[in-house]
Amino acid sequence: MPYVSQTQHIDRVRGAIEGRLPAPADSPRLVSSWQRSFEQYRLDPGAVIGPRVLSSAELREVQGKEEAFLRASGQCLSRLHDMIRVADYCVMLTDAHGVTIDYRIDRDRRSDFKHAGLYIGSCWSEREEGTCGVANVLTDLAPIIVHKTDHFRAAFTTLTCSAAPIFAPTGEMIGVLDASAVQSPDNRDSQRLVFQLVRQSAGLIEDGYFLNQTSQHWVLFGHSSRNFVEAQPEVLIAFDECGNLVAANRKARECIPALNGPRHIDDVFDTSGSHLHDIARTDAIVGLRLRATGTTLYARIRAPLRRISRAASTLNEGAARSSQSASQNDLHLGALGRFLHSAEPRIAHNAAVALRVMGKRLPILILGETGVGKEVFAHAVHDSGARRARPFIAVNCGAIPESLIESELFGYAPGAFTGARSRGARGKIAQAHTGTLFLDEIGDMPLDLQTRLLRVLAEGEVTPLGADAPVRVDIDVICATHRDLTQMVAAGTFREDLYYRLSGASLPIPPLRERADIRDVIEAVFDEEAQMAGHVLTLDPQLAERLAGFAWPGNIRQLRNVLRYACAICDSARVELRHVAPDMAALLAPEAVHKPALLRIDPHDGRQRDALQAPRQDPREERARIIDALTRHQWRPNAAAQALGMSRATLYRRIASLGIVAPHRR
Numbered sequence: 001m002p003y004v005s006q007t008q009h010i011d012r013v014r015g016a017i018e019g020r021l022p023a024p025a026d027s028p029r030l031v032s033s034w035q036r037s038f039e040q041y042r043l044d045p046g047a048v049i050g051p052r053v054l055s056s057a058e059l060r061e062v063q064g065k066e067e068a069f070l071r072a073s074g075q076c077l078s079r080l081h082d083m084i085r086v087a088d089y090c091v092m093l094t095d096a097h098g099v100t101i102d103y104r105i106d107r108d109r110r111s112d113f114k115h116a117g118l119y120i121g122s123c124w125s126e127r128e129e130g131t132c133g134v135a136n137v138l139t140d141l142a143p144i145i146v147h148k149t150d151h152f153r154a155a156f157t158t159l160t161c162s163a164a165p166i167f168a169p170t171g172e173m174i175g176v177l178d179a180s181a182v183q184s185p186d187n188r189d190s191q192r193l194v195f196q197l198v199r200q201s202a203g204l205i206e207d208g209y210f211l212n213q214t215s216q217h218w219v220l221f222g223h224s225s226r227n228f229v230e231a232q233p234e235v236l237i238a239f240d241e242c243g244n245l246v247a248a249n250r251k252a253r254e255c256i257p258a259l260n261g262p263r264h265i266d267d268v269f270d271t272s273g274s275h276l277h278d279i280a281r282t283d284a285i286v287g288l289r290l291r292a293t294g295t296t297l298y299a300r301i302r303a304p305l306r307r308i309s310r311a312a313s314t315l316n317e318g319a320a321r322s323s324q325s326a327s328q329n330d331l332h333l334g335a336l337g338r339f340l341h342s343a344e345p346r347i348a349h350n351a352a353v354a355l356r357v358m359g360k361r362l363p364i365l366i367l368g369e370t371g372v373g374k375e376v377f378a379h380a381v382h383d384s385g386a387r388r389a390r391p392f393i394a395v396n397c398g399a400i401p402e403s404l405i406e407s408e409l410f411g412y413a414p415g416a417f418t419g420a421r422s423r424g425a426r427g428k429i430a431q432a433h434t435g436t437l438f439l440d441e442i443g444d445m446p447l448d449l450q451t452r453l454l455r456v457l458a459e460g461e462v463t464p465l466g467a468d469a470p471v472r473v474d475i476d477v478i479c480a481t482h483r484d485l486t487q488m489v490a491a492g493t494f495r496e497d498l499y500y501r502l503s504g505a506s507l508p509i510p511p512l513r514e515r516a517d518i519r520d521v522i523e524a525v526f527d528e529e530a531q532m533a534g535h536v537l538t539l540d541p542q543l544a545e546r547l548a549g550f551a552w553p554g555n556i557r558q559l560r561n562v563l564r565y566a567c568a569i570c571d572s573a574r575v576e577l578r579h580v581a582p583d584m585a586a587l588l589a590p591e592a593v594h595k596p597a598l599l600r601i602d603p604h605d606g607r608q609r610d611a612l613q614a615p616r617q618d619p620r621e622e623r624a625r626i627i628d629a630l631t632r633h634q635w636r637p638n639a640a641a642q643a644l645g646m647s648r649a650t651l652y653r654r655i656a657s658l659g660i661v662a663p664h665r666r
Helices: 006-018 028-040 056-065 067-087 107-115 133-140 188-213 250-255 273-282 310-321 324-330 336-340 345-357 374-383 402-410 447-459 485-491 496-502 518-533 541-549 555-569 582-588 619-632 637-644 648-657
Strands: 089-095 100-104 144-147 160-167 173-181 218-223 235-239 245-248 286-289 296-302 364-367 392-396 436-440 476-481 505-508 599-601 608-610
Touching (some): 056 100, 067 100, 067 173, 133 173, 144 188, 160 188, 173 188, 235 250, 336 345, 336 374, 345 505, 374 392, 374 436, 374 476, 402 447, 447 496, 518 541, 518 555, 541 582, 637 648
Parallel strands (some): 364 476, 364 505, 392 436
Antiparallel strands (some): 089 173, 218 296, 235 245, 286 296, 599 608
């Protein structure tokens, strides 16, 4: 139940917005948030329904993208909860979109917190829930206390929330740390201690994530007092072999203004990068003179924890040769920077084109075989643009059953169809508002939905199923496919006008077997998998050579799985051929004779096949083949689809187009 009556809360919110009543806690921040919630997002301050909660599958997908962040924060979450659990607080960690990806709650109080909406997978954006701790931090990028009736919605007026932002080494916000209680004193000053603990814990998570992300670089740990360098360093600065600055934590940027300008360690300290390397070998604490102020910072230097791959070295050499202004720009490129400096000319060209067109309202179409990293590249483009802190919503058009694609993309109003949620659901397009919508396997989208998507792109608004009024959306669109869309247009299976709308910038990603930097890719993937395995591992040079000579029909995805398996079972310091899965080891063995596969795109199901394999010509033969597979597998679609070499969604479409009916339905 809300802490105050719905009517009373609605009057107070409207009075503060109109200036008739005092602002909550005398805070212009809260009033601005109330105003946005009421006027811009059209939320009801009297609503008593809890927040939207992701399904288990949706949550796993979000958590998978935040694996490094979750590893860096887990211990701090537990430590903070241990300090405040006695006062009946829970601790939540959200991603940069307000989705709760981890939490700590006493088991005997779980139902109380869950009833209040404080639960794993709950969504706390201002657009959906109005003024609350997480939403205000996401909007203002600053810590805040939102106490009881400070909340916009009546449903949350029993809660008190203390929240603080967490930033990545590159400066963008990656999440929010929040401590909330369902019962607390009315006086908001009672929250000051918890608020300070949350801010300190957010800083610890931030620094832990910093060290995790810079493990391949040299790191300076600093403090103004020699006695605290080991126990509680405040300043963290990462730099590469050449002395180029890679990253600095927030405290470092506050204490050393010069970090915002120069891009080399020599410009910050009255010393050289090579001297700092020597200090690292002695593990000594030394005093370093700051050039800008003349003051002394006491520091210890940590050498890289893992070997830098050739790809990373190439990036560092490129950065060293760049001008100071170019280096400053590279700091904000995020993951796109490594594509820009790739030794594969086509990859570097694609990154340069993406850099020029991002933010120009021009859709991007990424083309390439399955597993080449189309979604990784799309995410890098998003993370390097002006919308990096906004949602990146990915939709695999080939993995969603045709009957569900429409509701997934466009959402639906309450009661739109049997089995629909009572509150309705926002579609993926609406969720991507102000951010990026990534449509993977766009070639698998049914024709009738292509028409609706074209209207969304042309008019900038989406109408949920069963709704009367459209909703305005502001999105950047990136699509990807392994199909030949021009052939599909000629065959009438893909709309020509939609193709021209989506292909504003077409970026073909070459298959791994054709890439000039294949050895760099192998080393980079191996470094990542070795670190994930938790061991100090090296890759046997002979195995690396065989990996570089393999055709890789599954591209980088297949390579990653091979190396992940090898690193997981490796019982020594070197990963060798004997650690590779037996079926793959047989293909990599010296006596194995294998030629690179000549692949074509099958126009019927879009899958890659041997070019020497004759394409299907007669629909009657295809119909017989599908019926035979279904019969052999007792009409179980998953097993039949696997036997046919196609996805379940594609099998359903072929069944419908060929008029196949199950025996028990005739």
